[in-house]
Amino acid sequence: MRFLAITLIVHAPDPVTGEQVGTAERFRQVVESATLAESLGFDGFGVGERHEIPFISSSPTVVLSHIAARTETIRLFTAxxxxxxxxxxRAFEDYATLDHLSGGRLELIIGKGNGSAQRDLFNVTPEDQWDRNAESYEVFRRLWAENRITYDTRFRPPLHDAQVWPQPLQQPIRIWHGSATSRESVDLAARHGDPLFSANVTHPAEPYGELIDHYRKRWIEHGHDPQRIAVxxxxxxxxxARRSQDAIEDYRPVFAGYLQAQKRLGVDPVFPTLEDYVERSSALIGSPEQIIDKVHRYHQRFGHTVMHLHAEAGGLPEKKHRRGLELFAQEIAPVLRTQIPDPPWGWGSPDPLLA
Structure with a gap:
């Protein structure tokens, strides 16, 4: 099994202390999280893309380029x-450049995105967002593979014998499809034989499991080798923490902050208590043994071989969060790496010259 640490770069008051750092400090924290993840042996570091408050992750290529300069081996993901x-x-130009700057360590997770504010900002409607996502992906992947293309696009000026630079370093590049609640992303991934990354955050396991089941079914219907599926x-x-009781009590203020945030938004929480959250959500809170057991339970349902953790404290004291990550690297990850297989293509660049 392989492990990513990810951040959406939330820039908001700490949910426990109420303090908020400046923008420059927030970006510094993200870069430090990435270097820590590499030092702890994580396989990848992901940066999200959002174009609305409270996120400042509107330019992941810039952030990942800086992280590429501060790291050496960890693979860099968009998330x-x-x-x-x-x-x-324009996305191809940015990511092809980042591919070179990172030495071929780039992988993408694509998706249509969430949130009405960012959709309004770019004048995208709910009715055409999935079609835009599919078309942009078709253009992007063809540019990566062919560089010079003709494409009769609907949502941007058509391309006629268009050549775009720079040519990327990796050929091909691995592109994952982020999946949350809709079949459209699952169908797009299965049609192209691409790996799937399930959000698996907001709800219990079953809705995500049903989408993964649909992905596997559609994968086979499209004629792909079932042994090549990666989730x-x-x-x-x-x-x-060493003791599950300590993990629960340390996390209790963080969960209380989460409930307050849900209340401010007028949203009924899916998991109303911390105990329910620990039991029924995908959160990994407890002793190493409990966390290993829970990952196995999710693996039995999903068959996933890659998993992400939150890179940043999110309300925990920074020292405790770091100790938790160190415990994961020392006692949890080695067991899961042994007991759960890697993706069927291993790890590293899909380009054999860079793998």
Whole structure:
């Protein structure tokens, strides 16, 4: 099994202390989280893309380029690239450049994106967002493979014998499809034989499991080798301590902050208590043994071989969050790496010259 640490770069008051750092400090924290993840042996680091408050992750290529300069081996992910909002030609230029700057360590997780504010900002409607996502992906992947293309696009000026630079370093590049609640992303991934990354954050396991089942079914219907399926899955939260009782009590203020945030938004929480959250959500909170057992239970349902953890404290004291990540790296990850297989293509660049 392989492990990512990810951040959406939320820039908001700490849910426990109420303090908020400046923007420059917030970006510094993200870069430090990435270097810590590499030092702890994580396989990848992901940066989200959102174009609305309270996120400042509107330019993941810039952030990942800086992280590329501060790291050496960890693979760099987008989580997710919102292709439904972007001009695919401009996105290709940015990511092909980042591919070179990172030495071929780039992987993308694409998706249509969530949130009405960012959709309104880019003048995208709910009715056309999925079509935009699919078209942008088709253009992006063809540019990566062919560089010079003709494409009769609907949502940007058509391309006629268009050549775009720079040519990327990796050929091909691995592109995952982020999946949350809709079959459209699952169908797009299965049609192209691409790996799937399930959000697996907001709800209990079953809705995500049903989408993964649909993905596997559609994969086979499209004639792909079932042995080549790769699924990743997220986690709603993470904190490990030697004793489960300590993990629960340390996390209790964080969960209280989460409930307050849900109340301000007028949303009924899916998991009304911390105990329910620990039991029924994908959050990994407890002792190493409990966390290993829970990952296995999710693996039995999803068959996933890649998993992400939150890179940042999110309300936990920074020292405790770091100790939790260190415990994960020392006692949890080695067991899961042994007991759960890697993706069928292993790890590293899909380009054999860079793998």
């Amino acid at each position: 997710v690239t919102t292709l439904s909002l972007l001009d695919p030609v 990743g899955a997220g986690t709603a939260g993470f904190y490990a």
